[in-house]
Amino acid sequence: MMNFTHYDDTIPLDLAGLGSGPFNLSLAALLESLPELQVRFFDKKPSFGWHPGLMLPGAHMQTSCLKDLVTAVQPTSRWSFLSFLVEKERFYSFLSTEKMVISRTEFVEYMSWVAENLESLQFGSEIREVSFEKDSFILHTENEKVKAHNLCLGTGKVPYVPDCARAMVGQHCFHASELMTRQPELRNRKVAIIGGGQTGAEVFLNCLREKWGKADQIQWISRRASFEPLDESPFTNEYFTPDYVSRFLSLPEEKKETIVQYQKLASDGITPAYLLEIYRELYDRTYLYQDQINWKLLPDRTLKAMSESSGGFYDLKLTNALSAEDEILSADIVILCTGFQNVLPPYLEPIQPRLNLDEYHRFKLSSSFAVDWEGPDNRRIYAVNAGLHSHGIAEPQLSLTAWRSATIINDLAQREIFSVNQPVSLIDW
CATH class of the missing domain: 3.50.50.60 (FAD/NAD(P)-binding domain)
Structure with missing residues (x-):
């Protein structure tokens, strides 16, 4: 100081x-x-x-x-x-x-x-x-x-925690902002990663590479239709200029929320190079090394409810937007990559x-x-x-x-x- x-x-x-x-x-x-x-x-x-x-x-x-x-x-x-x-x-x-x-x-x-x-x-x-x-x-x-x-x-x-997960927050259910300070033990655990942005991608790949021990299963869940890339194309980058901000400021308030939502991937997508790195890793593990880690990619799912079972598992209720059906999965560890508010x-x-x-x-x-x-x-x-x-x-x-x-x-x-x-x-x- x-x-x-x-x-x-x-x-x-x-x-x-x-x-x-x-x-x-x-x-x-x-x-x-x-x-x-x-x-x-x-x-x-x-x-x-x-x-x-x-x-x-x-x-x-x-x-x-x-x-x-x-x-x-x-x-x-x-x-x-x-x-x-x-x-x-x-x-x-x-x-x-x-x-x-x-x-x-x-x-x-x-x-x-x-x-x-x-x-x-x-x-x-x-x-x-x-x-x-x-x-x-x-x-x-x-x-x-x-x-x-x-x-x-x-x-x-401050970290955003979905309403249905707030009562579960503790040693085995936590926000990703605590990950490197917690250094959790994931060996032989079933892990659920909630959130399809850049942080979710980074957590998934590091789990896959056994940063915190070799997990038994890794489940990556996202509300988005797929694991979508950051839009960093030249004309999209014009949103990040003083000129665009001055134009945006003059818009009616009721329009601004809609515009921010459809521009979401301009700031909250996954870096394309990182997506490619993940895909190549999954390819190698699937076809070349026959990796024993059981991983699941679960896009287009919204976390609707969460409870703790008597066996110490978390039961997660998901709604699949593609099939319009509810799904239940279980996890020992839940990592919330759900952003900040x-x-x-x-x-x-x-x-x-x-x-x-x-x-x-x-x-x-x-x-x-x-x-x-x-x-x-x-x-x-x-x-x-x-x-x-x-x-x-x-x-x-x-x-x-x-x-x-x-x-x-x-x-x-x-x-x-x-x-x-x-x-x-x-x-x-």
């Missing part, structure tokens, strides 16, 4: 960041070039970490390494991925790999390097609650109270009555990611990774991280610090 000798605690912060995940880390990195602003980012973790339970062998990013924390708006920043490569003396070796999409391990190493060198980050400081008194927000930690004129909420999403952080409870939420209890966000709330116009609450419903499919992804941070900084400073008006798309939306 850095020393904060430069911080004057008698003066309210211009911006307090809650959480130091990738999105707020990007904001902190860009704000370093504005020393006239007093900023601090608080995180309860002892050091930087990004979903450590999902750091599976072979896991890769789904976006270019140039879509890092800063490059899109400040390519000369010392906090770019290229600067990281140079400082770590691996620039030329990296070029020889001829890759633009890097492993998740290397991207976390890059972000940790940034976090370790930014003085505005304060780890080991959990914000218990946020109140508003007179003209300032008051952040309450275990040991101090901090005043701030503006906030940026970046404490992230937004919830209002508990620390906002004191000011929650001031927040103007929509009918689904979500933030109403301005084009500059400011939350609609009952407070002074010159006091803002920004939120990152909370605007899928308002800003579109790119919002939860890393693709526009630097652009969003620059947009927030410009709004905070009330002047253009960074150029965010990128050239219009090749597509006339």
Whole structure:
């Protein structure tokens, strides 16, 4: 943890960041070039970490390494991925790999390097609650109270667990976000993997390769009609541009949900190369090695109910959309690759009555990611990774991280610090 000798605690912060995940880390990195602003980012973790339970062998990013924390708006920043490569003396070796999409391990190493060198980050400081008194927000930690004129909420999403599985969560039924920290014993067990996205694919292949012991059976279940690829074609990638976001923002609210749903595979499919790797693995095991692991691929199934049998098994009731019939399968271990969801952080409870939420209890966000709330116009609450419903499919992804941070900084400073008006798309939306 850095020393904060430069911080004057008698003066309210211009911006307090809650959480130091990738999105707020990007904001902190860009704000370093504005020393006239007093900023601090608080995180309860002892050091930087990004979903450590999902750091599976072979896991890769789904976006270019140039879509890092800063490059899109400040390519000369010392906090770019290229600067990281140079400082770590691996620039030329990296070029020889001829890759633009890097492993998740290397991207976390890059972000940790940034976090370790930014003085505005304060780890080991959990914000218990946020109140508003007179003209300032008051952040309450275990040991101090901090005043701030503006906030940026970046404490992230929480694992989503289907309703029918909540009562089962425990030692043998758990969310995939805990997988690498749990290191479960799967030897001679029947395993059910719920979820057909990238995480489900990574868990399935690692189970198949006996990462946690040789399972007796591996069942991969997905609601999708098949195990579907990420759509990363050039014109689909235009969804992940500032121009498209500006067009999306102007749409009627009732249209946005429909559009986000049909664009789902632009952000939530499985990397095509990874699908090919799985298929080749299954081919070799089936025709060449006669592998003894019993595996089942079960797409087009929706988990409807789950119960624990007297023998210690979990009974899963599935509905097969293709046959319109119900199916029952059993498992010793259930791994939920069911994604994450937004919830209002508990620390906002004191000011929650001031927040103007929509009918689904979500933030109403301005084009500059400011939350609609009952407070002074010159006091803002920004939120990152909370605007899928308002800003579109790119919002939860890393693709526009630097652009969003620059947009927030410009709004905070009330002047253009960074150029965010990128050239219009090749597509006339």
